[in-house]
Amino acid sequence: QSALTQPASVSGSPGQSITISCTGTNSDIGAYNYVSWYQQHPDKAPKVIIYDVSNRPSGVSNRFSGSKSGNTASLTISGLQTEDEAHYYCSAYVRGSSPYVLFGGGTKVTVL
Amino acid sequence: QLHLQESGPGMVKPSETLPLTCTVSGGSIRSYYWTWIRQSPGKGLEWIGYVSTSGSTNYNPSLESRVLISIDTSKNQFSLKLNSMTAADTAVYFCARFIGSGLADFWGQGTLVTVSS
Numbered sequence: 001q002s003a004l005t006q007p008a009s010v011s012g013s014p015g016q017s018i019t020i021s022c023t024g025t026n027s028d029i030g031a032y033n034y035v036s037w038y039q040q041h042p043d044k045a046p047k048v049i050i051y052d053v054s055n056r057p058s059g060v061s062n063r064f065s066g067s068k069s070g071n072t073a074s075l076t077i078s079g080l081q082t083e084d085e086a087h088y089y090c091s092a093y094v095r096g097s098s099p100y101v102l103f104g105g106g107t108k109v110t111v112l
Numbered sequence: 113q114l115h116l117q118e119s120g121p122g123m124v125k126p127s128e129t130l131p132l133t134c135t136v137s138g139g140s141i142r143s144y145y146w147t148w149i150r151q152s153p154g155k156g157l158e159w160i161g162y163v164s165t166s167g168s169t170n171y172n173p174s175l176e177s178r179v180l181i182s183i184d185t186s187k188n189q190f191s192l193k194l195n196s197m198t199a200a201d202t203a204v205y206f207c208a209r210f211i212g213s214g215l216a217d218f219w220g221q222g223t224l225v226t227v228s229s
Contacts, residue, residue, distance in 0.1 A: 034213050045221055048216065089157050101147075101159035
């Protein structure tokens with residue numbers, strides 16, 4: 001199983017919207033709606049911000065939204081804020097006889 | 113609020129076995145799944161594997177030959193053993209609670225493990 005593909009970096013100005021893509025295959029992202037997104041600030045543990053493609057955990061800002069089309073999942077951050085500057089990782093859970101978890105390589109979001 | 117805490121050696125020698133334990137507090141370990149994830153310095157996340165409360169496991173195929181994850185519900189702990197350690201295994205190791213849809217919702221703070229002679 002190969003890692004999911006994310007852009008290395010994305011940037012935007014405060015107030016803008018940005019979108020991070022996460023590309024897999026028809027065996028992982030394309031096969032299941034088990035895509036999660038994590039936000040990680042430096043020297044901190046990752047924090048889940050989206051699960052099951054588009055669901056937000058309680059307490060996560062509605063500026064974060066997720067979607068999926070085919071083998072590609074996307075995370076959109078609207079109304080970009082300085083505290084959104086972090087690394088973002090997508091993850092796919094592949095069910096089956098031997099389930100496994102794939103992560104993307106991570107995307108560094110810079111707020112200009 | 114669930115709290116997870118990793119414990120173990122901060123350094124191991126090449127070829128040795130890494131033993132890590134994750135202690136869960138603020139809730140019971142007797143439900144959900146429990147997972148280990150690592151992050152090499154400056155790199156991305158890598159899933160190691162998970163264990164259920166019954167002790168069944170699933171591992172990353174790339175690590176499967178060297179990994180053992182176990183659970184002790186009486187102590188509210190689960191553990192990781194990774195043998196034949198090399199410099200490539202130097203990483204921050206996180207433990208987390210793992211929900212059936214593939215999301216890790218509660219994480220430990222992580223523990224840095226360095227492989228060095």
